Amino acid sequence: MKKLRAAAAAATALVLAGALAACSSDSGSESSAGTTGGSSGSSQPESPTTVRFALDWTPNTNHTGLYVAINKGYFADAGIDVEILPYNNSSPEVLIDAGQAEFGIGFQNQSAVPMAAGADLQSVLAVEQTWTTAISVLASRDDIQSPADLDGLVYGGFGTPAEETTMKAVIQDAGGTGEFESVILGTTAYEALYSGDVDFTVPFIAWEGIEAEHRGVELKNFNYVDYGFPDNYAVIVVGNTTWMQDNPEVAKGFVQAMARGYEDAIADPAGAAAILQEENADVLTDLDFLVESQTMLSEQFMLDDQGQFGRQTQEQWDALGAFLFDSGLLVDADGDPLTEAPDWSQYFTNDYLEG
Known part of the structure; x- marks a missing residue:
């Protein structure tokens, strides 16, 4: 749950934009999900669709809903086999844009930079509704x-x-x-x-x-x-826009299964923390700490003002986006500063939560 750097901000954005354009390396992976698919109407079950998910760090309570959904079979029920790509030197946004992962963890204030540079990314789920740093x-x-x-x-x-x-x-x-x-x-x-x-x-x-x-x-x-600083979706789930458009039902099944896992974590933080530890017993050993962390997230950060999970608003994307643009932090695919603010409505959607 930790990251960041201190060269000039615009220069960092240029580097990230260049990395997005040039990325072609393969990433390691590990399998982590159920394998039963739904019936096609014949006696033979359909093979599950593999969906690759890129982590932003080692497993922690930002990721609880993912592991709950795996553990409880929500992805398997949707005919999806989740392959988790462990964190490495390539950010989730780079892997997703390059087609090496379908979804991954992002942060609104960070993911907005490659989005504005033309990366093939869209935010589909707000895991945390507000800043979780201070x-x-x-x-x-x-x-x-x-x-x-x-x-x-x-x-x-x-x-x-x-x-x-x-x-x-x-x-x-x-x-x-x-x-x-x-x-x-x-x-x-x-x-x-x-x-x-x-x-x-x-x-x-x-x-x-x-x-x-x-x-x-x-x-x-x-x-x-x-x-008076703009609010931020501290953790989001980002998907590859082209892949989601080509596979809308799989994308919807994935997002809704993940949302269900996070909703379980909100309803039962202690139970969800136990699942997170069970699924990552080699790296997460302090269950009491995980319960305390998940309880804090569930009670303070994961629901919007209407008590709903996962949804994003145009107002919040516009407000933070205006700060990024006005500060000169956004560049295009060639690394040139943007001269016109992006249409942020293109970079997030609640559609995959519907239905």
């Missing part, structure tokens, strides 16, 4: 009472395209200048914060936030939207 500092820092107080301090960063620009905008929205020093640390940024080597970073509240609490480290968090 700007965090040590609670003992009495000199930091709002993001405005971060001016001149040191940020421990990770490297996503909009990262530093987002930090600057939130600080400015809070009344600061947005000028700070940035060092790229990756997942060691959290330890650097705890030890005082950096002044602020952006943990996932339902993962690193819980880890810090368990270690006796008290954090003070600043939420982006409290300072």
Whole structure:
């Protein structure tokens, strides 16, 4: 549940756009699902359709619904055999755009960059409706009472395209200048914060936030939207647009099976966490931690204002998209800055949830 980087944001977007255009390498895979297909009306069952799903990191509670749907046979009931592609150096967006995966995990603020550059991607499911990260500092820092107080301090960063620009905008929205020093640390940024080597970073509240609490480290968090910054679908499921158009029934079966798995996780966080651990016993050993994380996500982050799961709105895509465009973070397939804002309605859909 951890990632990001600190070169100029527009340059990072250019690199990602180039990678999307050039990607042709194969990715390793591991099988993880049921294998029974539905009946075609004859005595012979149809063979299940294999759908490849790319993870963004090692399995964690962002992925619980996927593993619940596998474990309970929801994909198998839809005639689908899910092949999970473990995280590697290629982002899910690159693999999906290159046709090496049909679906994968994305993040609205990150996936929007390759989408705007022409990648063959569309968001089909909002797993988390709002930011699940926050700007965090040590609670003992009495000199930091709002993001405005971060001016001149040191940020421990990770490297996503909009990262530093987002930090600057939130600080400015809070009344600061947005000028700070940035060092790229990756997942060691959290330890650097705890030890005082950096002044602020952006943990996932339902993962690193819980880890810090368990270690006796008290954090003070600043939420982006409290300072007027646009909201973000923190975790989304992204699909290959052309493949989904060519295979609409399989796509619908996949999305609805996955949504059902996540809805089970919302209704029964402890049971879903146990399934997540069961399906990944080699890497997930602390069940109590998983239950705490999944409960927090289920109660605070996964349902919209109407109590619904998975749906996305034009307003939220437009608002965050406007920030990305106005900040100069979006480029076309040739790496040139966009001169016109994208039509964000083309980059997400609720259609596969219907029916």
